[in-house]
Amino acid sequence: MVGRKYVAFLTLTLLSFLIASLVLGPALVVVPPNTTPLEDIFSPELPAGNNTTGNLPVEKPYWEGIRLNVTGASHVHYLRARVYSVYVNGEWRTGNVTRVPTNVVAPPEVGVPHHTETDRVWVVLSKPVSGPLFTSLHTVRVDATGVSAIPEYNLFEGLNVTSYGFTAVRYTFDVPYLLNLTAGNLTDYMNAPADEALVNLARRITAGATSDYERALLIEEYLRGNFQLNENATPPGGADRLHWFLFQSKEGTSYDFATAFAILARLNGLPSRLVEGFYINATPEEQTVTEKNRSYWVEVYFEGAGWLTFDPLHPDTNVFRPFELHVDTKELTLGPNESASVKVRFWDVWGENATLRVMDWEGRELFKTGEAGTFEVPVGPFGKPGSYVVLINASTSDGSNAVGAVRVNVRDNVSIAPELSVVGVRVNSPTWVNIKFAGFRPDNVSTDSPLVDNVIYTGPASTKPPAGVILLKIAPKPGDKLGWHMVRVDVSNGSRTYPVVLPVFVYDSAIPRGDVPEKLLAGSKLTVSGTVRGRESNSPAENGYVYASIVSRRFILLGVGNVSDGKFTLNLTLPRYLRAGLSSIDLQYVPRAGGPLMPSYTSELVRIIGLSEIRVPERILAPPGNVTIAGSLTTAGGEALANATVTYSIDGKPAGSVNTSTDGTFRVEISVGGIEEHTVEFRYAGGDYYTESSAKTEVRTVLLMVPGNINATLGAPVTVSGRLLGVENATIKAYIFPDREYEVEVSNGSFSLFIEPFLNPGERTLEFRFGAYILGRMGITVISPVxxxxxxxxxxxxxxxxxxxxxxxxxxxxxxxxxxxxxxxxxxxxxxxxxxxxxxxxxxxxxxxxxxxxxxxxxxxxxxxxxxxxxxxxxxxKRKIPWLYIGIAVLIGGLILRYYLVRRGREEAPRGRALKIIFTGGIPVFREGEKVEISVECDETPELYVDGKPVGKGREFQLVLPAGEHVVEARCGESVERAGVKVVREYDEAVVDYYERCFLRWAGRELEVERMTPREIAKELMDRMYPWEPLEAITEIFERAKYSTVGLSRGEFLRFYRSLLELVGGECLV
Incomplete structure (x- = not known):
């Protein structure tokens, strides 16, 4: 009995569900809430942007506690790890940059004269690093695992790296080329607080600067000279760190110095960025780099030179210096016959012609090398008490040199030594040197040096043991040799003599003189010869260079010439845009490092004759009648020449004159009755400060022959043909207002204009122009069949x-x-x-x-x-439907369904149809000008937005979007769905981009794709059992896109995209 009841119950249940499903089926069948839409499977949406934006970790970087062993950094002072370009609310952040899977980046194109050195640097890390690698500014190659590059910041990243090598290129420049640089126009590196106090300070610091590089130097000098380094400096809570550093504390960390420099530079129009990393020694030797080397500095961008480093806490690394010489041992005190050693660092050596020598006071060579490095040089023994020196000389074959001295005092029961280890004296400017002694009573002081003009012996003091001072007057005269002299003074006490050796550097001020003409023409070239001699000594300069410059609103470098035997020759080029009037040309002498003639300059007063320019159209096409010719009279630099008289002639016959207005413009009207051709010449006679100038205009009057009106079909292209009487060949413009513009080529007096389909019916006006001259108009009536x-x-x-x-x-x-x-x-x-x-x-x-x-x-x-x-x-x-029976069946089915749901418990309420955005072909990539066809599925009427702007309501949309990436958003009730769509200019460009950026990166995990052709890559992957159909499609379509002149169709692109999706997946695709 129980079995029959269950059979009846189940039968009735199945029958009720069968009937109810016919009526209620659409409401009962729903998509599960977490079902992935089909288009998401085939075209997944990528997250927007990248993860490179973050706040500056001022306190603890990710590499805290790491130790680096660096070798081969012969010319590298800065190891970069992070770059920050955005300054917001007192914090630095990185910008939105792109990572590229490559270990090679091309060096910058440096367009000004420069010096170059290349290093191969090796870095061993104390623990693995995944992230930024420590490299130099111009690193061109990194050898490590999983390397990617950020070209915008000149940075490299690695994956689980414990050691790596990189190739570093370093550029340096001579001073005149740096002063001639102009800051680049990089708006992404210019945001700064709109703070009145900061703006005023920035302007005050650089007041009087005549070049962008000088502005950067003045900011650097201001921070270096007025603030103290304190790595423990911390602003009070709530204080603006930059304000606190600049206006209150006057001390801060390297981060504070660099931040202040960057913001002050930006407020002076210098694009800059903050860099974080390590400051190291420029030496090929192995060195250990730790957290103590951590530092911040700034890079500023200049046209022609790229990014240059500025650091108020360290020496300038942009100016060319042939080497760095550091003498760590300052003074030695020895007993008779004792020896010691002198520590010398010979670093950052450029070229192969530099030499380091260590000599004793008598000129005997103790050590010599041409290699960079750190050296311990043994000195001594010294026989008897006295005061000696050890000279350290670094020099190059072109005359650059640097000298260091170590004072060696040999004592027994007496002591004697000068207060200065070395003395610098200018010719005809004597100085006094104190020699202190103790333990004996001198009875004689003698020297054979011609530099010593007088000796004053104060005698021993009434102390025990006796002590006193000997005063030497060092007075070089014009006839004395410039440069280094070793002055020996013998101080005697009875039979004992105590030698005192004093290195003296005799120098003079230089006077460069040149045969600069009194009158110069802007834009001209000239040769200037001259001499460089000492002001007092009249000694010729042995080396160095002279550069000529002029200041016309800014520093302008005119030319550079080397000095040899006191003579130089300069080939000068004056810019065309020089302003007319009295000015001065500066001749600046720059000696080689260590030269005895000091840098100096002389100014030559000159009169600049400026260039005038008349600007008028080369050709005018206009209808017959009154033709107006508009022109301007300016300098070559574009400045207006106001109230000047310009005469004009027509076909060689004088026709009149006109005066320029305050902005330098003028207008002339001529009357032409028919279709004619004339030559109008304009002439400015010049004046005391400007040259004469002239210009010609060809005037042709023409007649445009086009229909008065034509009909065009909505959605169909239109061709307009016409003639232009009066000219054989010309290029004119056609306009359909408000937004269509065409360039029309006239050949043999005729032309044909193709116009894209109109999308709305109505009247249009087509206007033909040549420059500002209207040649004619015609109407276009756009009609539509129904x-x-x-x-x-x-x-x-x-x-x-x-x-x-x-x-x-x-x-x-x-x-x-x-x-x-x-x-x-x-x-x-x-x-x-x-x-x-x-x-x-x-x-x-x-x-x-x-x-x-x-x-x-x-x-x-x-x-x-x-x-x-x-x-x-x-x-x-219509047939009648048995609604009574259907209703009873539905009621029974509903009761059974309710009973079932109550018994089992409903887990989730039924939901409506899922909101989906579907693109034509399932791929959200379209070519510019194509219609982006979009279908939206939802229960209600959806509303579509593109890039946040409403488009309309409905389920089907056809859009025409500009090139670029867009966000499509559908709103249906409370549901919101978003999808990305990309519009490319040509499918060929998109295919090449996807192949190189996605396919090669994927294939490069197994193959060395850099050395293989596309066909070789495909064959090798097929041999490794990858499916041949998508590989064949990707290779074939890529080769067509790369090398064929016929553009790809959408069908071919979709085939390529789906094949790439099958192999690579959706992570790289958009």
Missing amino acids: RLELLDERVEGETTVPIRVKALNSLGEPLSGARLAVSVENVTAIVTTNASGVAVVEVPVPEESLNTSVTVTFEGAGYYLPANETFYVVISR
């Missing part, structure tokens, strides 16, 4: 039935508001289409099924043409 459709071929009803007809324009778009005459069975009704282009006519239902004709007539309106169509429709009576 297509009529019958939406239902069969209709059913009980008493009446609706017959739906639709009106469309030639683009297939609905035609709303159209009056249609619809005739059915000799009955005609006048109806109007709605916003969807649909009109409805209600007709009675016959007793029997009827196949009848429907005639729809549109008489035309406005810019829409008449249309008439006849259709056939079947009209029949």
Whole structure:
């Protein structure tokens, strides 16, 4: 009995569900809430942007506690790890940059004269690093695992790296080329606080600067000279760190110095960025780098030179210096016959002609090398008490040198030593040197040096043991040799003599003189010869160089020439834009490092004759009548020459004159009666400060022959043909307002203009111009044929039935508001289409099924043409549905369903149809100009947005989007769905980009793709059992995109995209 009840229950349940499913099926079948849409599987959406933005870790970087062993950094002072370009609310952040899977970056193109050195640096890390690698500014190659580059910042990153090598290039420049640099125009590196105090300080620091590089130097000098380094400096809570550093504490960390420099530079128009890393020694020897080397500095961008480093806490690394010489041992105190050693660092050596020598006071060579490094040089023993020196000399073959001295005092029971280890004296400017002694009473002081002019012996003091001072007057005269002298003074006490050796450097001020003409023409070239001699000594300069410059609003380098035996020759080029008037040309002498003639300059007063320029159109095409010629008279630099007289002639005959206005412009009107050709010449006679100038204009009067009006079909291209009488060949412009512009080539007096389809009917005006001259206009009437459709071929009803007809324009778009005459069975009704282009006519239902004709007539309106169509429709009576039985079945099924749900417990309420955005072909990539067809699925009427701007409501959309990446957003009730769409200029470019950026990166995990052709890559991957169909498609389409002149179709692109998706996956694709 129980079994029969269950059988009956199940039978009734199945029957009820079968009936109910026919009626309630659409409401009961829903997509599970977490179901992935099909288009997301084939075209996954990538996250926008990248993860390179973050706040500056001022306190603890990710490499805290790490130790680096660095070898081969012969010319590298800065190891960079992070770069920050955005300054917001007192914090530095990185910008939105791109990582590239490569270990090679091309060096910058340096466009000004420079010096170059290349190092191969090796770094061993105390623990593995995944992230930024420590490299130099111009690193061109990194050898490590998993390397990627950030070219915008000149940075490299690695994956789980414990050691790596990199190739570093370093550029340095001579001073005049640096002073001539102009800051680049990089807006991404210019944001700064709009703070009045900061702005005023920035302007005050650089007041009087004549070049961008000088502005950077002045900021660096200001920070170096007025602030103290304190790595423990911490601003009080709530204080603005930059303000606190600049205006209150006056001390801070390297971060504070670098931040202040960067912001002050930006406020002076210098694009700059903050860099974090390590400051190291420029030596090829192995060195250990730790957290103590951590530092911040700034890089500023200059046109022609790229990014240059500025650091208030360390020496300038942009100026060329042939070497660095550091003598760590300052003074030695020894007993008789004792020896010691001197520590010398010979670093950052450029070229192969530098030499380091260590000599004793008598000139005997103790050590010599041509290699860079750190050296311990043994000195001594020294026989008897006295004061000696050890000289350390670094020099190059071109005359650069640097000298260091170590004072060696040999004592027993007496002591004697000068207060200075070395003395520098200018010719005719004597100085006094103190020699202190103790433990004996001198009875004689002697020297054979011609530099010593006088000796004053104060005698021993009344102390025990006795002590005193000997004063030497060092007075070099004009005839004395410039440079180093070893002055020996013998101080005697009875039979004992105590030698005192004093290195003296005799120098003089230089005077460069040149035969600069009193009058110079802007834009000209000239040769200036001259001499460089000592002011007091008249000694010729042995080496160095002279550069000539002029200041015309800014520093302008005119030329550079080497000095040899006191003579130089300069080949100068004066810029065309030089302003007219009195000015001065500076001749600046720069000696080689260590030269005895000091840098100096002389100024030559000159009169600059500026260039004038008349600017008028080379050619004018205009209709007959009064033709106006507009022109301007300016300097070569573009400055207006106001109130000047310009004469003009027509075909060689004087025709009149005109005066320029305050902005240098003028207008001349000539009358031309027919189709003619004339030459109009304008002339400015010049003056005391400006040259004469002239210019010619060819004037042709022409007649444009085009139809007065033509008809164009909506959605179809238009060709306009015409003639231009009066000229054989020319290029004119055509405009359809407000946004269409065409360049029209006239050949043999005729032209043909192709116009893209119009998307809206109506009147258009096509205007032809040559420059500012209107040649003529014509009208274009855009009309549209109308297509009529019958939406239902069969209709059913009980008493009446609706017959739906639709009106469309030639683009297939609905035609709303159209009056249609619809005739059915000799009955005609006048109806109007709605916003969807649909009109409805209600007709009675016959007793029997009827196949009848429907005639729809549109008489035309406005810019829409008449249309008439006849259709056939079947009209029949609707069968009655047994609603009573269906209702009972549904009720029973519903009760059973409720019983089941209550018993089992409902886990989740049924949901509506999932909101989805579907693109044509399933791939959200389109070519510029193509329609982006989008379908939106949801229960209600969705609303579509593109890049945050509303587009409209509906389920089907056709959009034309500009090139670039866009965000499409659909809103349906409370649901929101977003998808990315990319519009490319050409499919060929997109294919090449995806191949190189996605496919090669994927294939490069197994192959050395840099040395293989596309076909070799595909064959090798096929041999490794990768599917041949997508590989063949990717290779074939890439080769067509790369080398063929025929553009790819959308179908070919979709084939490439899907093949790439099958192999690579969706991470790289957009």
